Amino acid sequence: MNENADANFIRPTHFLAVQITDPIIKGKMKEVQDCIVAKESILENVVVGVDLAHITLCLLSLPNESTVNEANKILQRCRDDLMSILDGEPMNLHISGIGHFDKRVVFAKVVPGDNEEKLKLFSEHFDKEFALLKSTNPFEYTPHVTLMKLSKLRSFAMKKKIKQISPKHFEDIEDMDFGHQNVKTVQLLAMSRKKATEYYFCESDISVEESNVETTEAEYAEE
Template sequence: MSARAATFLSRHFPATRPTHFLALRLGDPRLHERVRQLQAQVVAREPTLEPCAVPPERSHLTVLVFHAADDADVQRARDALRDCAPLAQRAFGQAPPALSFSGLGSFGQNVLFARVGPANADLEALSRFVEDVRQLYEHRELIPPSPGEGPAWVPHVTLLKTSRASSPKKRRRGGGAGRLRIRPESYEGLCADLGSHALPSLELCAMRGGGADSGYYPVLAELPLGQLPLGV
């Protein structure tokens, strides 16, 4: 990274914790029940992982995360989501994308997730749409510019993550979740078929705050996919 690029990033994107994200919600209760069953099977093998389980009602595919310093930043994110409507119309027309979920994967020994697959035309269209959305948010200076082509999008449904098992204070001290590991033997051989599910909308969510009765994250704005937008 050049010195000029580093200066731009430090000025416009200081090292702060993300506060908001764009997500494709998976709201089907049948998927939630299958997630719950998978988590129970993992915990049966390794009981210490119980606090690592992500509430099934929060199942989603993350598109991007960012830090909003104030209400003005949140409004800019709302406006950017609204302006993604032509991108959605071009990508999906009148039919929302649908993906299948099968198999398990991990990020090191800290995150266990359900994979998206097998690949299909909807996944290809969705991946292109996600890249277009990211570029729009980059241009609005809501997320930092990606170096080069940037990392490929890895859509996944998080099942367990060790960071849920301890407070930030404990993690800074090197305890708690730092001692937990989601080892392969805790999930190897498990059947992880979550079925096929439609993704009707892209949502702007807050990581914290009062959530809905559904148990999902607070939703601040929504963009329908595969239909004419009704407004954001």
């Protein structure tokens, strides 16, 4: 990133996401992480806890309560458009295969198909609706579930020790089939606020099921 890009960078504080709750998927995520760490133990420092598992749809910069409230209102207004995208069909995402972004992020892939395309349409819609609240994101949107990432490293010493996550560590399991996630809600999550559980603090959510059953805070605590 050059100096001009640094000057224009808007750091995200929140994000819109789909939570991964399926226990089979989370169990296989842990298997993959353990397999990689077994080959290079220092990579334990870059493992993303499976209880944080999600698929990001849009990064947002909401520096104060006013912008958080505005984002909550926009999200609620988006529901009818998202339901139109789904066209009466449930969203069931197939998670299969392992990839990486420049050896700095290892992730589980969302299998291409109708549901993955609808997920991309969700992201595009949010890009438009939240245009004034978006964070800087120079990368093309690729739906994924993060397994490990170097950005978890905070100390300079650790950053010097861990330069990359070698794809050789997972080449023998890169076709792992993680399973299927039924998408019930889209959530507005805070990056820095955690609940008693290990998942992110949910500012608000919208149902993307035809039944329109709201998810309560208590249910998040149980997942």
